[in-house]
Amino acid sequence: MEKSVLIVDDHPSFRASARRMLEADGYEVVGEAEGGRAALTAAERLRPDLVLLDVRLPDIDGFEVARRLLDANVRTPQIVLISSQDSIDLGEAIGASGARGFIPKSELSAGAITSLLR
Amino acid sequence: MTNLRRAQIGLAVLAFVIGIGVLLVVINGEHNTHRGAYAALSLGIGWGFIGTGLYVWRRRPGNNIGPLMTAVGFSGFLKALAFSNSSVVFTIGSLGGVLIYAFLVHLLLSFPSGQLKGPLDRLLVVVTYVNTTVVQLAAFVFTDPAKAGCAHCPANPLLINHSKAAVVINAAQMDIAIALLGAVVAVLYRRWRGSTPSQGRAYAPVLAVGSLTFMLLMTELIVEQANLSSTLADGLTLALFGSIACLPFAFLVGLLRSRFGHAEAISSLVGRLGGGEGRGALRNALAEALGDPTLQLAYWVPDRDAYVDAEGRPRRVDPAPKGKIATTIDHDGRRIAAIVHDADLAGERDLVQAVGAAAALTLENERLDAELRAHIDELRASRARIVTAGYAERRRLERDLHDGAQQRLMALGINLRLARDRIERDPRQTAELLDASLQELSEATGELRELGRGIHPAVLSDRGLDAALKGLAGRAPVPVELVQTPDDRLPSSVESAVYFVVAEALTNVARYAQAQTAKVSVVRRNGQVEVQVSDDGVGGADPEQGSGLRGLSDRVSALDGRLDLTSVAGEGTIVRARIPCG
Numbered sequence: 001m002e003k004s005v006l007i008v009d010d011h012p013s014f015r016a017s018a019r020r021m022l023e024a025d026g027y028e029v030v031g032e033a034e035g036g037r038a039a040l041t042a043a044e045r046l047r048p049d050l051v052l053l054d055v056r057l058p059d060i061d062g063f064e065v066a067r068r069l070l071d072a073n074v075r076t077p078q079i080v081l082i083s084s085q086d087s088i089d090l091g092e093a094i095g096a097s098g099a100r101g102f103i104p105k106s107e108l109s110a111g112a113i114t115s116l117l118r
Numbered sequence: 119m120t121n122l123r124r125a126q127i128g129l130a131v132l133a134f135v136i137g138i139g140v141l142l143v144v145i146n147g148e149h150n151t152h153r154g155a156y157a158a159l160s161l162g163i164g165w166g167f168i169g170t171g172l173y174v175w176r177r178r179p180g181n182n183i184g185p186l187m188t189a190v191g192f193s194g195f196l197k198a199l200a201f202s203n204s205s206v207v208f209t210i211g212s213l214g215g216v217l218i219y220a221f222l223v224h225l226l227l228s229f230p231s232g233q234l235k236g237p238l239d240r241l242l243v244v245v246t247y248v249n250t251t252v253v254q255l256a257a258f259v260f261t262d263p264a265k266a267g268c269a270h271c272p273a274n275p276l277l278i279n280h281s282k283a284a285v286v287i288n289a290a291q292m293d294i295a296i297a298l299l300g301a302v303v304a305v306l307y308r309r310w311r312g313s314t315p316s317q318g319r320a321y322a323p324v325l326a327v328g329s330l331t332f333m334l335l336m337t338e339l340i341v342e343q344a345n346l347s348s349t350l351a352d353g354l355t356l357a358l359f360g361s362i363a364c365l366p367f368a369f370l371v372g373l374l375r376s377r378f379g380h381a382e383a384i385s386s387l388v389g390r391l392g393g394g395e396g397r398g399a400l401r402n403a404l405a406e407a408l409g410d411p412t413l414q415l416a417y418w419v420p421d422r423d424a425y426v427d428a429e430g431r432p433r434r435v436d437p438a439p440k441g442k443i444a445t446t447i448d449h450d451g452r453r454i455a456a457i458v459h460d461a462d463l464a465g466e467r468d469l470v471q472a473v474g475a476a477a478a479l480t481l482e483n484e485r486l487d488a489e490l491r492a493h494i495d496e497l498r499a500s501r502a503r504i505v506t507a508g509y510a511e512r513r514r515l516e517r518d519l520h521d522g523a524q525q526r527l528m529a530l531g532i533n534l535r536l537a538r539d540r541i542e543r544d545p546r547q548t549a550e551l552l553d554a555s556l557q558e559l560s561e562a563t564g565e566l567r568e569l570g571r572g573i574h575p576a577v578l579s580d581r582g583l584d585a586a587l588k589g590l591a592g593r594a595p596v597p598v599e600l601v602q603t604p605d606d607r608l609p610s611s612v613e614s615a616v617y618f619v620v621a622e623a624l625t626n627v628a629r630y631a632q633a634q635t636a637k638v639s640v641v642r643r644n645g646q647v648e649v650q651v652s653d654d655g656v657g658g659a660d661p662e663q664g665s666g667l668r669g670l671s672d673r674v675s676a677l678d679g680r681l682d683l684t685s686v687a688g689e690g691t692i693v694r695a696r697i698p699c700g
Contacts (some may be wrong), residue, residue, distance in 0.1 A: 109536075
């Protein structure tokens with residue numbers, strides 16, 4: 001069964017590339033959101049299996065979005081954090097967020113996501 | 119000849135004629151026991167006050183003392199009409215004659231500035247005027263001169279026979295008058311005690327004779343009210359007339375001493391200026407000379423078209439604080455400072471000016487000092503703003519990089535990785551991915567170029583101001599006419615400042631001006647570069663709003679230049695910058 005994905009990133013060109021990459025590898029992209037609040041609304045409505053979540057968003061940052069998604073008393077999605085920054089720059093916040101893992105945008109591929117979720 | 123001068127000459131002629139008339143009235147007055155003395159004293163009071171009043175009025179047209187003294191003189195003549203045998207003239211004199219006391223109270227309380235000094239002064243003067251007009255009329259209509267002790271006086275044509283009312287109103291008027299006179303003497307004494315030594319010497323003759331006059335009047339009223347000896351009352355009245363007749367001369371002496379006082383104040387000031395040290399010394403010396411401990415100084419800074427205090431902080435003098443007046447001090451035809459002093463000194467502006475002129479050199483030195491402090495403060499603030507703006511600019515660059523080119527390059531990476539995986543299985547999709555990647559690459563390159571231009575335009579370094587400004591004009595959404603640019607290259611810091619002034623001004627034209635066209639001119643002359651960007655838009659821009667213009671102003675100030683904005687609503691906007699360029 002295809003895994004459903006919600007892509008959260010404020011840059012349209014990046015979202016388009018990520019969608020192309022995920023769909024090529026058999027993921028079903030059920031929605032896109034360009035900010036933290038929009039992501040929370042979309043996740044509640046679409047119930048995706050996976051949220052590909054950018055850390056730096058214009059309204060609420062990705063760590064806070066991850067915390068709220070995981071705090072919800074419903075089926076929680078798996079969360080993969082992404083960023084154009086390195087994991088060293090983000091430090092312990094990644095682990096504290098409760099996300100499944102972190103992939104730098106420069107290394108993002110469907111294979112990297114699959115390995116992380118395995 | 120001015121209208122005032124003509125009026126004063128007219129009053130002098132009128133005073134002479136009325137004086138002759140009054141002389142005849144008093145000499146022929148049948149109910150007058152000391153005709154000669156009263157005739158001489160009435161003339162002395164009338165002509166004395168009018169003569170000195172007109173002299174003071176001429177010398178100090180802005181001071182009320184002259185007009186008030188003249189009014190006292192004429193009311194003195196009015197009072198003398200009560201010696202007339204004619205019932206009508208006697209009535210006029212009796213009714214209006216007491217006005218002299220109201221004018222005297224007003225005159226003494228406002229000496230020497232011509233201004234009343236507070237609510238108590240105003241209250242005393244108003245009550246005195248009411249007591250000598252309204253109450254006097256009420257008292258007179260119930261007064262029968264024959265019953266009031268003047269058997270030979272003409273009849274009162276306004277008489278209403280009501281002895282009880284006459285007693286009550288007369289007693290009330292006298293009680294009010296006695297209380298008022300007591301209060302006025304107390305105020306005058308307190309004023310004399312509170313004056314500086316030089317002021318005290320000027321006040322002394324006026325306040326002494328004035329207080330004596332009021333005390334005599336008070337005693338006369340008490341004697342009259344108590345129906346004591348008529349001989350004593352006659353003697354007191356004569357003494358009172360004599361005292362009033364001396365008053366103009368007391369005023370002359372006071373004014374003369376006031377002039378000597380001015381000279382003394384200036385001489386003392388000059389002495390103190392030599393020895394004073396520290397920033398407050400000049401203020402203290404001026405405060406002492408003018409007898410105003412609340413005095414403040416404000417120094418004129420021509421660059422700013424504004425005043426600053428000794429610390430270089432902005433200071434508003436127009437309008438002056440409540441109860442204060444600002445007197446401007448010039449030196450060699452240039453404004454250098456303003457003395458903000460008590461409004462009580464309004465009638466002593468010539469003294470303030472004289473003291474200011476005596477201190478002009480020291481004021482100019484302190485002005486230069488204050489101007490320097492103001493510039494240092496401005497530089498400090500400007501430096502802090504430049505540093506803050508630098509950090510803000512770094513944050514903006516990082517954000518622009520992150521949101522723009524960096525994201526495109528990330529997307530490009532994803533596309534290329536996907537293309538690499540698909541190249542054998544699906545060449546067609548791979549070609550599409552490579553097309554998308556090329557598009558991302560082109561967009562990223564464009565954004566990086568724009569970003570680079572914002573940091574420092576390469577064309578400015580490589581090809582100079584003319585080419586860089588043509589580029590700005592070409593990219594502007596509003597048509598821009600490049601009127602003039604310098605032929606030669608300028609120092610790179612100046613070129614850079616000029617470029618960013620024009621860039622920011624054109625950005626503002628596009629954003630806010632609603633203009634049809636804009637013009638840019640950059641001219642190098644007289645050792646400086648003059649930049650002007652004008653538009654035909656709506657105008658009304660506020661130079662205080664927006665950090666862009668302030669940032670530019672700081673950038674220009676850092677090169678010792680100056681940025682000005684002229685933006686009248688409906689008349690477009692002009693941004694001018696002048697930057698030294700030797």
